Amino acid sequence: xxxxxxxxxxxxxxxxxxxxxxxxxxxxxxxxxxxxxxxxxxxxxxxxxxxxxxxxxxxxxxxxxxxxxxxxxxxxxxxxxxxxxxxxxxxxxxxxxxxxxxxxxxxxxxxxxxxxxxxxxxxxxxxxxxxxxxxxxxxxxxxxxxxxx
Numbered sequence: 437x438x439x440x441x442x443x444x445x446x447x448x449x450x451x452x453x454x455x456x457x458x459x460x461x462x463x464x465x466x467x468x469x470x471x472x473x474x475x476x477x478x479x480x481x482x483x484x485x486x487x488x489x490x491x492x493x494x495x496x497x498x499x500x501x502x503x504x505x506x507x508x509x510x511x512x513x514x515x516x517x518x519x520x521x522x523x524x525x526x527x528x529x530x531x532x533x534x535x536x537x538x539x540x541x542x543x544x545x546x547x548x549x550x551x552x553x554x555x556x557x558x559x560x561x562x563x564x565x566x567x568x569x570x571x572x573x574x575x576x577x578x579x580x581x582x583x584x585x
Contacts (some may be wrong), residue, residue, distance in 0.1 A: 438463065440459055442468075443529045445474070457458075459504075463486060464486075464487075464488040464490065465484070465486060465487050465488065465489070465490075466484075466485040466486035466488055467482050467483065467484055467485065468482075468483045468485045468523050469481070469482060469483075470483065470520075470521055472518050472520035472521050474513055476501060476502045476503070477499060477500070477501050477502075478499070478500040478502070479498070479499050479500075479513055479520075479521060480497070480498040480500070480523035481495055481496070481497055481515045481518070481524060482495065482496040482497075482498070482501075483495050483525075493500050493523075494529070495515040495516075495524070495525055495529075496512075496515070497512060497513035497514055497515040497518070497521065498510060498512060498513065499510075499512070499513040514533075516529070516530055516533035516534075517582060518573070519550075520531055525547070527559075527562060528562075528566065528571070530549055531545060531549070531563075532571070532572075532582065533564070534549070535572065535580060535581055535582045536582065538578060538581075539575055539579040539580060539581040540579055541578060541579045541580070542559075542560060542563060542578075542580065545559075545563075545580065546559060563580065567580075570583060571583075
């Protein structure tokens with residue numbers, strides 16, 4: 437097991453382990469840890485970034501609630517419910533998580549996902565592609581929903 441820091445380069449969209457590509461290439465599985473703190477609550481997201489021997493698992497969320505100096509309560513949490521952590525998930529994963537709550541129109545999805553105005557066309561193109569692949573359905577009232585199994 438190797439624990440390493442990522443570089444602090446803010447211009448890079450994809451973070452990597454600081455120092456060398458050697459660490460990434462030699463690893464069989466890589467988990468990236470992201471955190472979000474709110475008062476006495478620390479939310480931790482584990483994002484499976486690389487898997488050589490098995491499939492990547494969906495993001496895992498852990499919530500630590502600090503009560504006083506000596507008490508900590510740990511519980512699971514939904515990564516997609518924490519905006520700072522949800523931004524690290526794929527757009528498809530985030531859309532599916534929102535549609536699990538119920539049908540939504542494209543504007544509602546765009547607002548919930550905080551899609552920028554200059555990226556609207558790309559987002560609509562993604563929805564159209566997912567619709568063709570059967571990952572989402574468009575209802576007669578133009579709202580999007582998940583197909584039932």
